[in-house]
Amino acid sequence: ELNYSIYMTPRRPTLLLCLLLFAWPVLASDDVLELKDGQSQQGQLLAVGTTRLVFDGPDGIRFFLRSEVARVKGPDARIQDLALLAAEQEDPVAVVTTVEGDVRARRSGDYIKVSIHGSSSVLRNGDELRTGPYGRVGFLLRGGSLGFARSDALIRFHEGVPFLMEGKLRLRRSGEDPQATVPEGRVRVVDGETEIERLRGRCR
Numbered sequence: 376e377l378n379y380s381i382y383m384t385p386r387r388p389t390l391l392l393c394l395l396l397f398a399w400p401v402l403a404s405d406d407v408l409e410l411k412d413g414q415s416q417q418g419q420l421l422a423v424g425t426t427r428l429v430f431d432g433p434d435g436i437r438f439f440l441r442s443e444v445a446r447v448k449g450p451d452a453r454i455q456d457l458a459l460l461a462a463e464q465e466d467p468v469a470v471v472t473t474v475e476g477d478v479r480a481r482r483s484g485d486y487i488k489v490s491i492h493g494s495s496s497v498l499r500n501g502d503e504l505r506t507g508p509y510g511r512v513g514f515l516l517r518g519g520s521l522g523f524a525r526s527d528a529l530i531r532f533h534e535g536v537p538f539l540m541e542g543k544l545r546l547r548r549s550g551e552d553p554q555a556t557v558p559e560g561r562v563r564v565v566d567g568e569t570e571i572e573r574l575r576g577r578c579r
Contacts, residue, residue: 404419404450405417405418405419405450406418406419406420406430406447406448406449406450406455407447407448407452408420408430408432408439408444408447409444409445409446409447409448410439410443410444410445411443411444411445412443416430416432416433416434417432417433418430418431418432418433419431419432419493420447420455421436421467421470421493421494421496421497422464422467422494422497422499423441423457423460423461423464423467424441424461424464424465424466424467424499424500425441425461425464425465425466426440426441426442426466427439427440427441427466427467427517428441428444428447428457428461428467429467429470429497429517430447436470436515438467438517441457441461444457464499465499465500465501465502466499466500466535467497467498467499467500467517468498468499468500468502468516468517468532468534468535469497469498469514469515469516469517469522469532469535469537470496470497470498470514470515471489471490471491471496471497471498471512471513471514472491472496472513472514472515472521473491473511473512473513473523474489474490474491474511474512474513475510475511475512476506476507476509476510476511477506477507477508477509477510478504478505478506478507478510478511478512479504479505479506480498480502480503480504480505481502481503481505482499482501482502482503483501487502489504489512498514498532499532500532500533500534500535501531501532501533502531502532503529503530503531503532504524504528504529504530504531504532504537505527505528505529505530506524506525506526506527506528506542507527508526508527510525510528511523511524511525512524512525512528516535516537516550516553517535518535518550518551518552518553519549519550519551520546520547520548520549520550520551520552520553520564521546521547521549521553522537522544522545522546522547522553522555523544523545523547524537524542524543524544524545525542525543526542526543526572527541527542528541528542528543528544529541529542530542530544533556536554536555536556537555537556538555538556538557539555539556539557539571539573540557540558540573541573541574542572542573542574543570543571543572543573544570544571545568545569545570545571546562546564546568546569546570546571547564547567547568548564548565548566548567548568552564552565555571557571557573557578559578
């Protein structure tokens with residue numbers, strides 16, 4: 376009985392210590408974005424570019440001009456060097472929200488991982504996004520509207536606007552009027568949503 380009681384007594388403090396160690400990274404994992412107008416919010420800094428950054432905060436994912444931002448503090452409360460983080464990086468233009476099947480992105484000639492988590496969800500100016508025949512991908516554009524690509528889609532982002540070279544692209548207005556370009560011209564959605572299909576070199 377004595378041995379049994381000695382063995383059991385450390386279990387509660389050990390369990391409490393494990394819970395504290397598990398909770399600590401969650402409690403200390405937020406970045407803090409401070410704007411020049413005095414507002415601030417906690418969340419995750421996803422990416423920084425030459426003129427813009429993207430931040431996942433309590434109101435969801437938002438794009439900010441760097442000229443609006445006073446500073447960003449990391450989880451350790453240190454001020455982040457935005458100029459260093461943006462070095463040789465194009466501006467973020469979209470954030471992937473859904474991925475199904477074969478979806479790839481190419482940046483500066485190299486294929487990169489695409490996911491819905493963290494920095495791997497960010498698409499930058501000049502990136503090419505490609506889906507397989509059964510692949511689907513959804514993304515949030517920097518103006519707050521949504522895009523959905525499928526059916527062997529090939530899209531290149533230029534100045535924040537998706538350029539559809541092949542496949543299907545659906546745009547849904549949920550913020551600023553979303554736009555897309557095709558070799559034949561430009562499409563702008565002022566209400567609701569629209570789908571563009573480009574197959575065998577022609578738009579439908």
